[in-house]
Amino acid sequence: MSGPSHDAIIHSASRLFGERGYRAVTVREIAADAGVSASLVMKLFLSKENLYAAVQPEESLLAEPDVPIAELGRALVFRVLMRRERGMQEPWANIALAVLDSPDPHAARAEIRERYLDAITRLIGDPTQDRRFASTVICLMTGFGEAIRTLGLFDGRDLDELVEYYGAIVQTHIDAAKAAT
The missing domain is CATH 1.10.357 (Tetracycline Repressor; domain 2)
Structure with missing residues (x-):
C-alpha cells in the first residue's frame, strides 16, 4: 500500500535509522518526523522490525x-x-x-x-x-x-x-x- 503517508513514513524511517540505527529510533519519532500518527505507522508496518526491513537499501x-x-x-x-x-x-x-x-x-x-x-x-x-x-x-x-x-x-x-x-x-x-x- 503506497501513498503520501506511506512514502513519508518510509522516507523518515530510512533517514532516522540511517543516522541513528535501529535501537536509537522509536516508532513515535518516525511518526512525528513523517507527520503521521504512531498508530498509522503500526497499522501499515505492524512492527518496528518490519519497518526497519522495509527501509533497508536496495x-x-x-x-x-x-x-x-x-x-x-x-x-x-x-x-x-x-x-x-x-x-x-x-x-x-x-x-x-x-x-x-x-x-x-x-x-x-x-x-x-x-x-x-x-x-x-x-x-x-x-x-x-x-x-x-x-x-x-x-x-x-x-x-x-x-x-x-x-x-x-x-x-x-x-x-x-x-x-x-x-x-x-x-x-x-x-x-x-x-x-x-
Whole structure:
C-alpha cells in the first residue's frame, strides 16, 4: 500500500535509522518526523522490525554493472559518489550499523556477510576458496562508503579524479582475482 503517508513514513524511517540505527529510533519519532500518527505507522508496518526491513537499501549495489571487468572498480566507486550526490542512503556505509544494530545481530551478520561475499565473488570472478579478493573489495568499498558518508572525506574533491584514484585501488584487487583464475 503506497501513498503520501506511506512514502513519508518510509522516507523518515530510512533517514532516522540511517543516522541513528535501529535501537536509537522509536516508532513515535518516525511518526512525528513523517507527520503521521504512531498508530498509522503500526497499522501499515505492524512492527518496528518490519519497518526497519522495509527501509533497508536496495541491493542494487550488488547488481552487475554494465561495464567491462577492467572498469568495475571505477564503476563501484562512481555508484557510491552518485548516491552521495543524490542524497540517497549508502548501503556500503550502513553495513556495520545494519549488523550491530539489528534485532538479531548474529543472524544479520551471517546473512549480510554471505550475501555480499556471494555477490562480489560472482561479480569479480574470485576463484579462491577463501574468497580473499571478494573480501578485500568488500572491505575497500565498505571503508570508502563509510568515509564518504560518515566522515565527509573527499568532500569538494573532483568527482572524476576521485573515481580514477579510488577506483584504481579497488580495480587492483579485481584484476588480481582475474589473474588468479
